Amino acid sequence: MSASAQADSPQATAESVADFLRRVRTGIEGGLDPVTAANRAAEELPQRLARLVQLLSRRVRGDYHEDEWGFDEEFAEAVYPVFEFLYEAWWRVDAVGVRNVPAHGRALLVSNHAGSLFPFDASMILLAIMKQHPLPRWARFLVLDWAFVLPFISAFMRRVGGVPASKHNAARLLEQDEVVMVFPEGVKGTGKQFSERYRLQRFGRGGFVEVALRTGSPIVPVAVVGSEEIYPKLGNARPVARAVGAPFVPITPTFPWLGPLGLVPLPSKWRIEFCEPIDLSAHGPDAADDPRLLFDVSEQVRETIQARLYENLVERRAAFFHPL
Amino acid sequence: MAGRRVVIIGVASHWGRELARRLERDPEIDYLAGIDTGSAPADLGRTNFIEADIRSPLLSRLLPGTEAETIVHCGILWYPEPGKPARVLHDVNVIGTLQLLAACERTRTLERLVVRGSAAIYGCEGATPYFFTEGMARTLPLRTRFQRDISELEAYVDNFARRHPEVACCTLRYQPEIGPDLGTPLVRYLQLPVVPTQLGWDPRLQLVHADDATAVLEAAIRSRTRGAVNVAPSGSISLSHVLRVLRRPTLPIPHPLFGPALERLGRRLGAGPIYGDGVRLLRFGRGVDNRRLLDEVGYRPHFNAETAIRDFAANARGARISRSIHPGDVVGRFAGAAR
Numbered sequence: 001m002s003a004s005a006q007a008d009s010p011q012a013t014a015e016s017v018a019d020f021l022r023r024v025r026t027g028i029e030g031g032l033d034p035v036t037a038a039n040r041a042a043e044e045l046p047q048r049l050a051r052l053v054q055l056l057s058r059r060v061r062g063d064y065h066e067d068e069w070g071f072d073e074e075f076a077e078a079v080y081p082v083f084e085f086l087y088e089a090w091w092r093v094d095a096v097g098v099r100n101v102p103a104h105g106r107a108l109l110v111s112n113h114a115g116s117l118f119p120f121d122a123s124m125i126l127l128a129i130m131k132q133h134p135l136p137r138w139a140r141f142l143v144l145d146w147a148f149v150l151p152f153i154s155a156f157m158r159r160v161g162g163v164p165a166s167k168h169n170a171a172r173l174l175e176q177d178e179v180v181m182v183f184p185e186g187v188k189g190t191g192k193q194f195s196e197r198y199r200l201q202r203f204g205r206g207g208f209v210e211v212a213l214r215t216g217s218p219i220v221p222v223a224v225v226g227s228e229e230i231y232p233k234l235g236n237a238r239p240v241a242r243a244v245g246a247p248f249v250p251i252t253p254t255f256p257w258l259g260p261l262g263l264v265p266l267p268s269k270w271r272i273e274f275c276e277p278i279d280l281s282a283h284g285p286d287a288a289d290d291p292r293l294l295f296d297v298s299e300q301v302r303e304t305i306q307a308r309l310y311e312n313l314v315e316r317r318a319a320f321f322h323p324l
Numbered sequence: 325m326a327g328r329r330v331v332i333i334g335v336a337s338h339w340g341r342e343l344a345r346r347l348e349r350d351p352e353i354d355y356l357a358g359i360d361t362g363s364a365p366a367d368l369g370r371t372n373f374i375e376a377d378i379r380s381p382l383l384s385r386l387l388p389g390t391e392a393e394t395i396v397h398c399g400i401l402w403y404p405e406p407g408k409p410a411r412v413l414h415d416v417n418v419i420g421t422l423q424l425l426a427a428c429e430r431t432r433t434l435e436r437l438v439v440r441g442s443a444a445i446y447g448c449e450g451a452t453p454y455f456f457t458e459g460m461a462r463t464l465p466l467r468t469r470f471q472r473d474i475s476e477l478e479a480y481v482d483n484f485a486r487r488h489p490e491v492a493c494c495t496l497r498y499q500p501e502i503g504p505d506l507g508t509p510l511v512r513y514l515q516l517p518v519v520p521t522q523l524g525w526d527p528r529l530q531l532v533h534a535d536d537a538t539a540v541l542e543a544a545i546r547s548r549t550r551g552a553v554n555v556a557p558s559g560s561i562s563l564s565h566v567l568r569v570l571r572r573p574t575l576p577i578p579h580p581l582f583g584p585a586l587e588r589l590g591r592r593l594g595a596g597p598i599y600g601d602g603v604r605l606l607r608f609g610r611g612v613d614n615r616r617l618l619d620e621v622g623y624r625p626h627f628n629a630e631t632a633i634r635d636f637a638a639n640a641r642g643a644r645i646s647r648s649i650h651p652g653d654v655v656g657r658f659a660g661a662a663r
Contacts, residue, residue, distance in 0.1 A: 059568070060568060061568060061569070061571070062565050062566075062567075062568030062569035062570075064565075065630075066561065066562060066565060067559070068454075068455075068558070068559040068560050068611070068629075069454060069560075070454075070528050070560065070562055145450070145451030146451070147451075148450040148451035149449075149450030149451060150450075150524075151522070151523060151524025151525050151579070152524040154450060154525070155524065155525065155526040155562075158526075158528070158562075163454055164450070164451035164452060164453075164454070165451070166451070166452070166453045166454075168453035168454075168455070168457070168460075169453055169454050169455075172454070172455060172613075
């Protein structure tokens with residue numbers, strides 16, 4: 001109780017921090033290593049600060065877990081508030097039908113893809129499940145190969161649950177009963193012009209259906225409305241793209257004209273709909289070799305998403321200006 | 325069942341010696357011989373040391389005489405060493421393996437051939453399957469000399485296996501090993517007082533614990549598994565996590581400068597340079613699927629990717645953080661200012 005009373009006044013907090021630093025110093029002079037000293041000294045701090053110091057010292061010592069995919073749950077939780085802000089305040093996301101994502105076991109979420117620079121759509125789908133599902137779970141997502149040859153971005157993506165887009169990765173994740181997001185449009189989706197927004201591109205070679213069949217996973221089509229307005233791509237700086245090896249470099253109303261500020265995504269209104277799962281288990285794993293079935297299911301998923309996109313566009317009304 | 329007559333090629337290498345030491349204790353093995361250049365390792369007992377160069381055709385006359393039932397090839401070099409410069413590597417790895425296979429052709433008693441190869445055959449790239457299975461070799465470009473050599477010698481072994489179905493041939497694809505006294509470039513790198521890393525990169529690694537690495541060799545000669553088998557712990561661990569567990573401060577360097585920087589720093593601090601394959605490994609990392617090892621060879625590694633590192637941290641000697649850059653001084657100064 002006294003701890004919370006202390007925390008209330010900034011002066012008291014400053015004093016306890018000074019006291020903490022003094023204790024760290026005595027600890028170090030007493031022969032402790034700095035991390036242990038900080039950890040011990042933190043016991044006297046107000047609770048929130050103490051927990052922070054303990055968390056940091058645990059991280060510094062490597063006392064945390066990452067799974068075999070490099071997903072680091074603690075790290076994901078640390079950056080969660082940033083995406084929560086985007087979800088709540090920036091894009092005001094409405095999520096519909098989250099319960100169509102199974103609470104247990106494997107599932108393949110298939111969604112339209114847009115937003116060129118960063119898979120914001122993946123992160124918002126992930127948040128919708130974390131925030132609105134009765135049994136929240138971290139979804140994994142397949143990321144365009146190119147992101148994994150970039151420094152910083154590749155390491156970040158991996159820690160929050162991204163893996164390079166590969167059938168092998170998707171199949172292994174599903175075998176481990178994870179929820180996996182795929183964007184079969186790929187670069188064709190992220191790189192489409194603003195004028196083509198919400199028109200689904202070709203769905204690759206139907207590789208996602210093959211994976212779903214082989215692993216016996218239900219497919220949950222997901223329609224994301226709003227993501228296609230955050231970076232209205234008007235043109236493509238092809239020479240620049242070629243020079244840096246990128247699939248494309250978008251020219252938007254704000255980028256590159258406003259410099260880094262132009263990378264701020266526009267605050268469109270979002271709606272995410274999770275559709276009824278498509279159960280493929282009746283076909284059996286061997287059906288994965290039947291190209292006709294692959295195309296049929298792929299087309300069925302594509303049509304479902306396209307139809308739900310149009311519906312949700314109407315439901316959402318204007319992209320940017322909403323009367324309060 | 326392992327053959328009663330075992331010959332270890334490259335017995336003077338670390339792994340050859342370790343294997344010989346284990347097999348010496350096995351009463352079922354009647355005859356144990358080791359072939360290598362130079363002089364016999366001092367700590368071996370009943371192993372018959374035969375001095376021969378794997379690259380010489382002499383091998384074809386020596387090997388049939390041993391009437392070997394099992395041959396273990398531990399002579400593949402992963403990195404240059406004193407007395408074995410980079411030029412020699414290709415000769416030993418490719419020509420040496422060819423000579424060995426030629427000698428195997430003449431060894432009529434042969435039933436089992438185990439080659440200690442490398443997972444470098446898969447390469448290291450940014451966007452790849454996170455767990456390579458054995459069938460995915462050579463799907464990525466072979467970028468380094470060592471990769472090409474490994475790929476070539478595996479092709480020779482496969483060819484031999486096709487022509488001799490009576491011999492169960494197995495290539496073990498090892499991820500890099502870790503152990504306090506291995507002295508490999510990677511281990512020396514991890515023991516540096518300040519470890520340079522590539523700015524913005526954090527590779528996923530699987531390092532095989534030295535105990536598991538030897539035990540797998542033994543398990544492989546006892547099994548009849550054919551074809552390639554990945555040797556790796558379960559799970560994976562990122563380099564940043566490894567270095568935190570080892571309590572090593574890092575020095576991030578832009579990746580084009582990493583190789584040269586490491587070469588200079590390494591020489592001053594007592595670690596050698598990291599070669600082509602290693603630089604890529606420390607940027608992109610590599611993970612392999614070890615289900616064949618578990619299910620078909622029947623060996624379950626004692627350490628997973630994380631516990632292997634923790635065990636290494638507990639046993640590693642090596643430089644501690646020097647007093648002069650002790651972070652405690654920085655904290656202390658702040659504490660003084662806060663008064």
